[in-house]
Amino acid sequence: MNFRKGLSKLAKWSLVILVGAVFVLTGQLSQYSTSLDSARRHTVSEWHKQNPQDARVAEQFVRECLERPPESRTEDIEALQHEQFLTVEIIYDCGEKLGGHGLVALLKETDEAMSSLSWPLSVLVHE
Numbered sequence: 001m002n003f004r005k006g007l008s009k010l011a012k013w014s015l016v017i018l019v020g021a022v023f024v025l026t027g028q029l030s031q032y033s034t035s036l037d038s039a040r041r042h043t044v045s046e047w048h049k050q051n052p053q054d055a056r057v058a059e060q061f062v063r064e065c066l067e068r069p070p071e072s073r074t075e076d077i078e079a080l081q082h083e084q085f086l087t088v089e090i091i092y093d094c095g096e097k098l099g100g101h102g103l104v105a106l107l108k109e110t111d112e113a114m115s116s117l118s119w120p121l122s123v124l125v126h127e
Helices: 002-050 052-066 077-097 101-113
Strands: none
Touching: 002 052, 002 101, 052 077, 052 101, 077 101
8 A cells, every 4th residue: 555655646746747847848948939039030120220221121021921920839849840940941031032131141140149048948959
């Protein structure tokens, strides 16, 4: 009977730890996504200030490339990395089609600067 009680307690604590880890991972992914979006929008804003003649391109880029809803959501880390890569390429292609070649170059620099992740995401995402 003691063994069963101990096993039950172990299972409960394991579940609590697993649920906690999922919440932490979800929070980290959400924060990374928010930070990346914020950094991209700041880059667009700075590019717009330096290129006021291209205000239409900046506005169109935000509306058509950044604010477009994602086509799918996934919880799988590898699929998420693949989806993120595709999304980044789609954003770059969208900017190129709008004629924002300089803007896309700056966004690539911004994305590269944001590529280092904090713990615990750094443990899960190996580049």
